[in-house]
Structures are given as C-alpha cells and as structure tokens.
Amino acid sequence: MAGRLRNEASAYLRQHAGNPVDWWPFCDQAFEQARLRDVPVFISVGYAACHWCHVMARESFEDEATAAYLNEHFVSIKVDREERPDVDEVYMAATQALTGQGGWPMSVFALPDGRAFYAGTYYPPQPFPGRPSFRQVLEAVTDAWANRREGVEANAQALAAALGEAAEVNRALVGSLSGDAAAAGPVVQPAAGSQPEELAGLLSEAVRVLAREEDRRFGGFGDAPKFPPSAILQFLLRHAAAQGAVPAGAEAGEGAADTAVLAAGLAARTLQAMACSALYDQLEGGFARYSVDRQWSVPHFEKMLYDNVQLLRAYAQWALQGTDPGDRDLAREVAGSTADWMLSSLGLPGGGLASSLDADTVVDGQHHEGGTYLWSVMDLHKVLGPEGGDADWVASVMGIRPHGTVTAEGSPLHPGRRLHAAETERWNRLKPVLRQARRQRVQPGRDDKVVAGWNGLAVAALAEAAGVLDRPELLEAAEAAAGYLLRVHLDDAGRLARVSHEGQARGIEGLLEDYAGAAEGLFTLYAATGNTRWYTAAERLLLRAEERFLAGGTLLDEAEQAQQLSAARGERRAADPLESATPSGASLFAGALVTYAAYSGSSRHRALAERLLGYLGRVAPRLPRMAGWGLAVAQAAACGPVELAVTGEPAAAAKLVRAARRTGSPGMVVAVQAAGAAAGQDQGRAVVPLLQDRPAPETGALAYVCRGMVCARPVADEAGLLAQLRAGR
Missing domain, CATH: 1.50.10.10 (Glycosyltransferase)
Structure with a gap:
C-alpha cells in the first residue's frame, strides 16, 4: 500500500505514506500495473510546503471511501514537483492546455503509457459552483474509461501532439547551437556576440x-x-x-x-x-x-x-x-x-x-496556514506588556490591527515602509523578545x-x-x-x-x-x-x-x-x-x-x-x-570578459580584491594565487589558466587586469587597479 513511500527522499511523498490510498512513486512498475489491470493512472503532483496540497490530502487522500474508490479504479502515483521537475513540467503543460491554468496540487489522469487525457488542480470533497468534487471527477473518468475508451485515447493522442508542438516552439527559442566558432583558444574580443x-x-x-x-x-x-x-x-x-x-x-x-x-x-x-x-x-x-x-x-x-x-x-x-x-x-x-x-x-x-x-503549522493535527507567523494585538500585549507601551507601538508600526489580514485577528508583522533611525533602534531592542516568544510556538515542518x-x-x-x-x-x-x-x-x-x-x-x-x-x-x-x-x-x-x-x-x-x-x-x-x-x-x-x-x-x-x-x-x-x-x-x-588575476601575499591580495569588487563590475571574474602556494599548479601549469605566467612579487601583491587573456601592466595599489577597471567600462 502507501508504505511504498516510507523511504522516499521527498518529505512530500513520506507525508502520504500512511494514506489509505495505494500510492506508487513515479516509476515504470506503476504504469505497468495500470496496463496489466487495464485502468487509468491518477498522478497527483505537489510539494511539501504547499498549503492546498495538505488541504486536499486531508479532505480526500486520508478519506477511506475516496481511497477505496481510487484503489479499485486507478493506479495512483504521487510526485514531488521539486524532486521530479521533469514530470511536473510535462503534466503542468497538459493541465494548462486543458484548463487554461495551473497550480498545485495538480491532478492528472493518464493512459498506462503516460499520455494525459484529463487534468485539473485542487478538487474539493464537495462540489461548489464552477468546480466538481473530487469524487465526481473520479466517477466521470471511470465512466469515460469504461464506456468511451476510443474518445479517451483520441483525446490523449491529440493532447500529446499539442504538447509536442509546444515543446518544439520552446526548443526553437534556443535554436541550433552548432556553429563554426568551435575551435578552442583565447578570447581576443571582449564584446559579447558579433553585434x-x-x-x-x-x-x-x-x-x-x-x-x-x-x-x-x-x-x-x-x-x-x-x-x-x-x-x-x-x-x-x-x-x-x-x-x-x-x-x-x-x-x-x-x-x-x-x-x-x-x-x-x-x-x-x-x-x-x-x-x-x-x-x-x-x-x-x-x-x-x-x-x-x-x-x-x-x-x-x-x-x-x-x-x-x-x-x-x-x-x-x-x-x-x-x-x-x-x-x-x-x-x-x-x-x-x-x-x-x-x-x-x-x-x-x-x-x-x-x-x-x-506554509502550514500543524497544531493538534490541524493545519493552520501561517500559524507560526501571525500576531494579534492581544498576542503583543502578552509578550511586551500592557496597553500604552511597547506592544501598542509595535502594533501601530508593524501593521497589527484589531482585525487580522490572514485570520480574524492575526496578521504578519510588517511596517510597509522603511523605519526611521529612532524607530529602527526601538524595533531592534524589541525584536529579540518577540523572536524568542515566537520560537516557543509550534514551528512549520521542513x-x-x-x-x-x-x-x-x-x-x-x-x-x-x-x-x-x-x-x-x-x-x-x-x-x-x-x-x-x-x-x-x-x-x-x-x-x-x-x-x-x-x-x-x-x-x-x-x-x-x-x-x-x-x-x-x-x-x-x-x-x-x-x-x-x-x-x-x-x-x-x-x-x-x-x-x-x-x-x-x-x-x-x-x-x-x-x-x-x-x-x-x-x-x-x-x-x-x-x-x-x-x-x-x-x-x-x-x-x-x-x-x-x-x-x-x-x-x-x-x-x-x-x-x-x-x-x-x-x-x-x-x-x-x-x-x-x-x-x-x-x-x-x-x-566582459574582465579577468582579474591577483598574486602575492594573502592579506595584500585580499585588499586588492575587495577594492575591485566594490566597482560592482558584472563582467569580472577573480582568480587569486598566494605567493609560493603550490595548490594552484599541475605539472608546472596553473590549474586556472588565467593565473598562468602571472608572477607574484616578493612582497605585497600584484593585480593583473586582463581582457581576453591580454593583460595590462600589473598594479600594486588600489588606485591603480580601480583606474584600470574604470577605463574598460
């Protein structure tokens, strides 16, 4: 049963290991089971931090009747989108093509060969306007599979062809990477591209x-x-x-x-x-x-x-x-x-x-979205003291009002603007007290x-x-x-x-x-x-x-x-x-x-x-x-390329590197070789080619500013280094 998920690397899969649903991880064996049983595949995609994934799990996947129906009529596969983004990408494209939107949890129905024919996101346990219940969806898919199989397979084929065409469009954005500039050698021109x-x-x-x-x-x-x-x-x-x-x-x-x-x-x-x-x-x-x-x-x-x-x-x-x-x-x-x-x-x-x-904090088995992070005015008074003091000041500065933005009374702390110096000083004094109080709460899972x-x-x-x-x-x-x-x-x-x-x-x-x-x-x-x-x-x-x-x-x-x-x-x-x-x-x-x-x-x-x-x-x-x-x-x-090779005594070299980084040059790479160090040599050649033939001085350090491996005269001081870097902007 779902015990197959107990030893998975994904926390999301392990969270479902105790479900009555007979989950499989995404694998060839699961699809082969569907082929042997002649049933469709239900693929549920989500991730551990997802609030609505937890909601659907509680409402549907932990429900014995729903699980029994899934186990009888489907092979069910649970996928962590973070572990298998390749799986998520394909079936998200299918979901968006079929519904015009996407999200998690994602619910996909596929043939035993993997081709999707129906998909959606979150389905509730009871229907509401514009959205069927999960059980209604399962029954409709089962009916189509039993009574309109040719139509199901035709839909799957058409959707696969459409996804293939979309994949080709994305591939065309990159295009062919073959070119005649394939010979290795030093870059001479610093410009990126021919134009x-x-x-x-x-x-x-x-x-x-x-x-x-x-x-x-x-x-x-x-x-x-x-x-x-x-x-x-x-x-x-x-x-x-x-x-x-x-x-x-x-x-x-x-x-x-x-x-x-x-x-x-x-x-x-x-x-x-x-x-x-x-x-x-x-x-x-x-x-x-x-x-x-x-x-x-x-x-x-x-x-x-x-x-x-x-x-x-x-x-x-x-x-x-x-x-x-x-x-x-x-x-x-x-x-x-x-x-x-x-x-x-x-x-x-x-x-x-x-x-x-x-996203959720679990208290007594109940999921509370953001529960660890929310504050009410009363919460602040309990931690910072009675009215008229620090608690009321924090409430006014950090956006905590009598009516909450997330729950009836709870809101996250945030000023909505940059604090003034005096406010920052007071906030920094109170922050450790509030932080310690929050750490006493139940913390979200990881x-x-x-x-x-x-x-x-x-x-x-x-x-x-x-x-x-x-x-x-x-x-x-x-x-x-x-x-x-x-x-x-x-x-x-x-x-x-x-x-x-x-x-x-x-x-x-x-x-x-x-x-x-x-x-x-x-x-x-x-x-x-x-x-x-x-x-x-x-x-x-x-x-x-x-x-x-x-x-x-x-x-x-x-x-x-x-x-x-x-x-x-x-x-x-x-x-x-x-x-x-x-x-x-x-x-x-x-x-x-x-x-x-x-x-x-x-x-x-x-x-x-x-x-x-x-x-x-x-x-x-x-x-x-x-x-x-x-x-x-x-x-x-x-x-770039703007190549900075620095050799010499570590303290002096570090000083030059810090000066160079302050320029913020986005095209600069830095290579450092301490004087007398052997770690950067391999059979007499520098491991990093940029350092080859860049000798270190007897004292201090030298900076070599290079472009396309062609270097200017080395400099030993910050002013000279900055002048060379600015000259090449």
Missing part, C-alpha cells in the same frame, strides 16, 4: 519594458499574486553597475547610461518594498514564496530555499552598490538575517541545505531533501554575501555546502544526483539546471577563496553538462527522458529557456560558460554561451520577466 551594440540595445529595451510593468505604488511588477522578481533584480543591479554608480532616484532618458539610472531605481524600489513587507520575515529573516495581494501584506507563508538564495544574492549586491546610505544599511540587514535564517532553519548535518519550510542545483545557488549566494558583509562564517557555510555536494551528490563517474536525503544520493540524475547551478556556485566559491579544488570541480561539472545536455547541436533539459514523459509529449524532448521562480537550465548553463571562458580562455565555450543567449532577442523585448537570469548573464557577457 555588441545590438546586445546593448536589447538590454536597455528590456529595462524600459520592465519600467512600464512596474507597480509604482507598491513596488515590484504586475498585480496580485505578486512574486519576488529574484532573477530580474540581479539583471537590474548588473545593468546599473555596468555604467558605474548612479543615483537611484534620478529620471531616465533614452541612452544606455539613462537605462542604467532607470534600472537602479527599479531595483531599489522593489528591494525596499519587499524588505518592508510581510513577504520578508521581520523577526527571523528570509522570504515567503509570494504575496497573495498586490501590497505585499498577505504572504503565502511557505519559505523556499530557491527564493531565498537568489534574494540573498540580490540584497548583498544592493548593499554593495546602493547609493543611498539608508538603502545600504537596509540591504545589509536583510542579507545578513536571510543568511542567518537559511543556515539556522534549513542547514543540515554535513553542510547541505534543506528545500523548504511548510522538507529536508537536498536539491543539487538550489544548493549550488546557495553556495554562490553565501560566498558573495560573506565578502560584502565581512562575515567569514558565511564563507565557511558555503564551503560546507559545496563539500556536501561533491561528497554526496557527485559520484566517481561524474554523475550528479538531483536530490539526496540523510546524506545519501537518491533518484534521478541531475537536470541541466542542477549541473549548471552547482557549477555556478563552485566558480563563485573559487573566486571567494582561491581554493582550486572548487574551480576543478566546477570545470568537471561544466564539461560533463556539455556532454550530457548537448546532442547534435540541440540543448536538452534532461539527459534522459522517462518513456512515459516522452509519450505524453509526443515523443519530443524538452529545452525550455523561459524562467519562472528559478533560473532556467539554459540561462544557468550560459552563465557558467561565460565564467569558465573568462577563466580558461576557451573561445569555444564563449561562443557556445553567446549562441545560447540568442533566445533573448526573441523573448526579452516582450517578456523580460521570463528571462531574468538570462538577461543578467547577457549583461555580464556584454561587460
């Missing part, structure tokens, strides 16, 4: 489109529900930095420098709005997945690793390049507390980071599976934040997470597992996003530490990804496709560069290729990255929010 002025125009136009989509009243983009635009923020910050420091409040005109001003303002307003909102946990740090309302005041309380690593990186960058001192202070506070929350709440033994915290790609992005975020915030313990955490990935997820043959649980790799090989995300993290960690172990591992992952995910000039999102997914998608393969909450595999791969080419001098990998980014010309002018990381990578490519 750098066209790329610059594309990036500027993307900023202007984003400006038209901005919510100027509440910050962010679009209407409710409102998600943190994590990757877009990285692009906007890089675009602003490409022109040097600019005032965030200035008006913009038409030129590239003017769109840099515009980008700085867009980023600053969004980052400030989110930092002052209920999306951001004002007590513990970290961000919820999205806000139900346009004002950012009613969050959907699940807290995901993938959101927080991207936002940590964005706030750390804002702390570095923000022009307003108050903004920089706010950015440092948010970055620091988010990093602390990640490590304290998601940190696992051995160094890996768990996937998420649930999904402790480790996802390779998300942990790679966490490594990058922690490594960058460590330097900006001057917190070496964050760098230690980044190294611990990187060590976990290499020790647990990567086998001797170079295969990277997508997930692990309790220190054991489980399930499918990593997708392109996992290989590329892990490489991104390792390259960033190398830049922060100078330890060539991380560079070598990143190089190995990148070259493996090239082997596994490029076939005849065609990009693939997964190295191998389950036969059921192939059937469901009309025998087509996936290669979708468009982004949602996380960067796409294509854009992450392009970013890692740009970095690797700058370190290694490989023109082949630089050219491959440029061809990968070609999809931006078709997407960015219309839908820039679906290409945020791709735009960020393109901005780095347009500004």
Whole structure:
C-alpha cells in the first residue's frame, strides 16, 4: 500500500505514506500495473510546503471511501514537483492546455503509457459552483474509461501532439547551437556576440519594458499574486553597475547610461518594498514564496530555499552598490538575517541545505496556514506588556490591527515602509523578545531533501554575501555546502544526483539546471577563496553538462527522458529557456560558460554561451520577466570578459580584491594565487589558466587586469587597479 513511500527522499511523498490510498512513486512498475489491470493512472503532483496540497490530502487522500474508490479504479502515483521537475513540467503543460491554468496540487489522469487525457488542480470533497468534487471527477473518468475508451485515447493522442508542438516552439527559442566558432583558444574580443551594440540595445529595451510593468505604488511588477522578481533584480543591479554608480532616484532618458539610472531605481524600489513587507520575515529573516495581494501584506507563508538564495544574492549586491546610505544599511540587514535564517532553519548535518519550510503549522493535527507567523494585538500585549507601551507601538508600526489580514485577528508583522533611525533602534531592542516568544510556538515542518542545483545557488549566494558583509562564517557555510555536494551528490563517474536525503544520493540524475547551478556556485566559491579544488570541480561539472545536455547541436533539459514523459509529449524532448521562480537550465548553463571562458580562455565555450543567449532577442523585448537570469548573464557577457588575476601575499591580495569588487563590475571574474602556494599548479601549469605566467612579487601583491587573456601592466595599489577597471567600462 502507501508504505511504498516510507523511504522516499521527498518529505512530500513520506507525508502520504500512511494514506489509505495505494500510492506508487513515479516509476515504470506503476504504469505497468495500470496496463496489466487495464485502468487509468491518477498522478497527483505537489510539494511539501504547499498549503492546498495538505488541504486536499486531508479532505480526500486520508478519506477511506475516496481511497477505496481510487484503489479499485486507478493506479495512483504521487510526485514531488521539486524532486521530479521533469514530470511536473510535462503534466503542468497538459493541465494548462486543458484548463487554461495551473497550480498545485495538480491532478492528472493518464493512459498506462503516460499520455494525459484529463487534468485539473485542487478538487474539493464537495462540489461548489464552477468546480466538481473530487469524487465526481473520479466517477466521470471511470465512466469515460469504461464506456468511451476510443474518445479517451483520441483525446490523449491529440493532447500529446499539442504538447509536442509546444515543446518544439520552446526548443526553437534556443535554436541550433552548432556553429563554426568551435575551435578552442583565447578570447581576443571582449564584446559579447558579433553585434555588441545590438546586445546593448536589447538590454536597455528590456529595462524600459520592465519600467512600464512596474507597480509604482507598491513596488515590484504586475498585480496580485505578486512574486519576488529574484532573477530580474540581479539583471537590474548588473545593468546599473555596468555604467558605474548612479543615483537611484534620478529620471531616465533614452541612452544606455539613462537605462542604467532607470534600472537602479527599479531595483531599489522593489528591494525596499519587499524588505518592508510581510513577504520578508521581520523577526527571523528570509522570504515567503509570494504575496497573495498586490501590497505585499498577505504572504503565502511557505519559505523556499530557491527564493531565498537568489534574494540573498540580490540584497548583498544592493548593499554593495546602493547609493543611498539608508538603502545600504537596509540591504545589509536583510542579507545578513536571510543568511542567518537559511543556515539556522534549513542547514543540515554535513553542510547541505534543506528545500523548504511548510506554509502550514500543524497544531493538534490541524493545519493552520501561517500559524507560526501571525500576531494579534492581544498576542503583543502578552509578550511586551500592557496597553500604552511597547506592544501598542509595535502594533501601530508593524501593521497589527484589531482585525487580522490572514485570520480574524492575526496578521504578519510588517511596517510597509522603511523605519526611521529612532524607530529602527526601538524595533531592534524589541525584536529579540518577540523572536524568542515566537520560537516557543509550534514551528512549520521542513522538507529536508537536498536539491543539487538550489544548493549550488546557495553556495554562490553565501560566498558573495560573506565578502560584502565581512562575515567569514558565511564563507565557511558555503564551503560546507559545496563539500556536501561533491561528497554526496557527485559520484566517481561524474554523475550528479538531483536530490539526496540523510546524506545519501537518491533518484534521478541531475537536470541541466542542477549541473549548471552547482557549477555556478563552485566558480563563485573559487573566486571567494582561491581554493582550486572548487574551480576543478566546477570545470568537471561544466564539461560533463556539455556532454550530457548537448546532442547534435540541440540543448536538452534532461539527459534522459522517462518513456512515459516522452509519450505524453509526443515523443519530443524538452529545452525550455523561459524562467519562472528559478533560473532556467539554459540561462544557468550560459552563465557558467561565460565564467569558465573568462577563466580558461576557451573561445569555444564563449561562443557556445553567446549562441545560447540568442533566445533573448526573441523573448526579452516582450517578456523580460521570463528571462531574468538570462538577461543578467547577457549583461555580464556584454561587460566582459574582465579577468582579474591577483598574486602575492594573502592579506595584500585580499585588499586588492575587495577594492575591485566594490566597482560592482558584472563582467569580472577573480582568480587569486598566494605567493609560493603550490595548490594552484599541475605539472608546472596553473590549474586556472588565467593565473598562468602571472608572477607574484616578493612582497605585497600584484593585480593583473586582463581582457581576453591580454593583460595590462600589473598594479600594486588600489588606485591603480580601480583606474584600470574604470577605463574598460
């Protein structure tokens, strides 16, 4: 029975192990059972932190009568969308094609070969206007299967063909990656692409489109529900930095420098709005997945690793390049507390980071969405004292009213604006008291599976934040997470597992996003530490990804496709560069290729990255929010390669590197070699080609500013280094 799920890596699957439904994980055996029994397959897709997944589980999957009907008439499969995004992608496309919308929990009905013929999202236990009950849906599917089988199979065939055509459209966005620029060698020209002025125009136009989509009243983009635009923020910050420091409040005109001003303002307003909102946990740090309302005041309380690593990186960058001192202070506070929350709440033994915290708090078997995070005026009085004192002040400043925004009396703490200095001082004095009181409450559950790609992005975020915030313990955490990935997820043959649980790799090989995300993290960690172990591992992952995910000039999102997914998608393969909450595999791969080419001098990998980014010309002018990381990578490519090799005494080298990072140059890579160190040499050659023939001085340190592996005269002081970097903007 559902005991098949008891030892799965996914907390979501394990949560259903005690259901009376006879669940299977997604596997060939489950579909074979459906074929042998001649019954349809019911595929339920969700994830551990999902509130409505818990609701449907309680209402339907824990119900004995519903389970008995499912067990008699279907083979039921439970899927964690985070563990199997390949499965989720195919059946989400089917759900959207059939209903015009998507979401989780997702309920899909398929033939025994995997082709979907009916789908929806959440179904209630009782019907209400416009939505049938789950039992009505099951009975209708059973009737169609028994009495209209030809129609069911025709629908499945038509849907598979449509999904195959859609997959081809997405593949066409990337196009063929074959080209005549395949010979390896040093990059000579720093421009990204054969027409750098066209790329610059594309990036500027993307900023202007984003400006038209901005919510100027509440910050962010679009209407409710409102998600943190994590990757877009990285692009906007890089675009602003490409022109040097600019005032965030200035008006913009038409030129590239003017769109840099515009980008700085867009980023600053969004980052400030989110930092002052209920999306951001004002007590513990970290961000919820999205806000139900346009004002950012009613969050959907699940807290995901993938959101927080991207936002940590964005706030750390804002702390570095923000022009307003108050903004920089706010950015440092948010970055620091988010990093602390990640490590304290998601940190696992051995160094890996768990996937998420649930939206719900379970008290006496009942699920309460956001229950841990909500406060009433009475709650504040119990903790901070009687009326007229601190409790009433917190209520007035942090948006706690007699009538709650989430429950009848409960609301999340949030000021909705940046606090003044005196308010900040008082809030910082009271915050530990409230934090301690909240920690006495029942806490949300945690999904402790480790996802390779998300942990790679966490490594990058922690490594960058460590330097900006001057917190070496964050760098230690980044190294611990990187060590976990290499020790647990990567086998001797170079295969990277997508997930692990309790220190054991489980399930499918990593997708392109996992290989590329892990490489991104390792390259960033190398830049922060100078330890060539991380560079070598990143190089190995990148070259493996090239082997596994490029076939005849065609990009693939997964190295191998389950036969059921192939059937469901009309025998087509996936290669979708468009982004949602996380960067796409294509854009992450392009970013890692740009970095690797700058370190290694490989023109082949630089050219491959440029061809990968070609999809931006078709997407960015219309839908820039679906290409945020791709735009960020393109901005780095347009500004680089700027290669900084620093050799010499560690303290002096670190001083030069810190000065260089303050420029915020988005196209810069950093390689450091301590004087006399042997770790960076392999049979007399530098492990990192950028360091080859870059001698260290007898005392102090030297910085070599290079473009396309051609270096300017080395400098030993910060002023000379900054002059060279600015000269190349």
